[in-house]
Amino acid sequence: xxxxxxVAESVLNKTTHENEACQRLMKIPGIxxxxxxALIAATGNGGAFRKGREFAAWMGVVPREHLTGGRxxxxxxxxxxxxxxxxxxxxxxxAAFQRRTKQAPGLSEWLAQLAGRTHHNVVAVAxxxxxxRITWAVLAKEKQNRLLALTxx
Numbered sequence: 255x256x257x258x259x260x261v262a263e264s265v266l267n268k269t270t271h272e273n274e275a276c277q278r279l280m281k282i283p284g285i286x287x288x289x290x291x292a293l294i295a296a297t298g299n300g301g302a303f304r305k306g307r308e309f310a311a312w313m314g315v316v317p318r319e320h321l322t323g324g325r326x327x328x329x330x331x332x333x334x335x336x337x338x339x340x341x342x343x344x345x346x347x348x349a350a351f352q353r354r355t356k357q358a359p360g361l362s363e364w365l366a367q368l369a370g371r372t373h374h375n376v377v378a379v380a381x382x383x384x385x386x387r388i389t390w391a392v393l394a395k396e397k398q399n400r401l402l403a404l405t406x407x
Contacts, residue, residue, distance in 0.1 A: 266291060275299070278392050283357055284350030284385055289342040293389065296339055300394035306387030314340045315383040340382070347381040 270276040270287045279290045303309040310316045314335030350357065351374070354365040368377050 275393065279389060282385055282388055282392065283353075283361070284343070284346035284348075284381070285389065286346060289339075289346055292339055292342055293393075296336055297393065300390050303390060303394070306390040309390040310383050310386040312336065313343065313382075313386050315343065315379055315386055343382040343386060344378050347385060348378045350385075351378060351381060 266287050270290055276290045279285055312335045354362050368380060
């Protein structure tokens with residue numbers, strides 16, 4: 255059993271190191287080889303979505319909206335969409351949240367402010383929403399400098 259795990263791990267690492275898109279995505283905090291492979295397998299190059307919010311909604315990490323009388327009210331998260339990918343993102347963001355002092359200064363400050371006023375699970379989902387949008391931008395736009403600008407907030 256351990257041999258099969260080692261073989262699967264080596265194939266996963268080889269695939270991520272050979273693919274240029276995987277290399278770009280793995281520079282995002284909280285995104286690892288398993289998440290990258292699952293993301294590319296599920297979305298391809300991200301061209302099916304017009305913007306990052308659509309991608310995040312497809313994953314199920316954006317709040318539902320209720321509009322009445324011109325007023326917008328954000329409700330809980332719908333949890334529709336790709337549950338496996340959402341689970342991977344949220345677990346990755348929990349790891350990134352634990353290492354928030356070692357993140358980019360803008361991201362670290364945003365996380366500290368958010369953690370001061372909400373529950374840590376809400377922070378994890380909010381960060382996964384932000385990282386999902388960044389991931390879509392990196393995949394769809396294929397620009398490395400976009401990643402650096404977005405993670406610095």
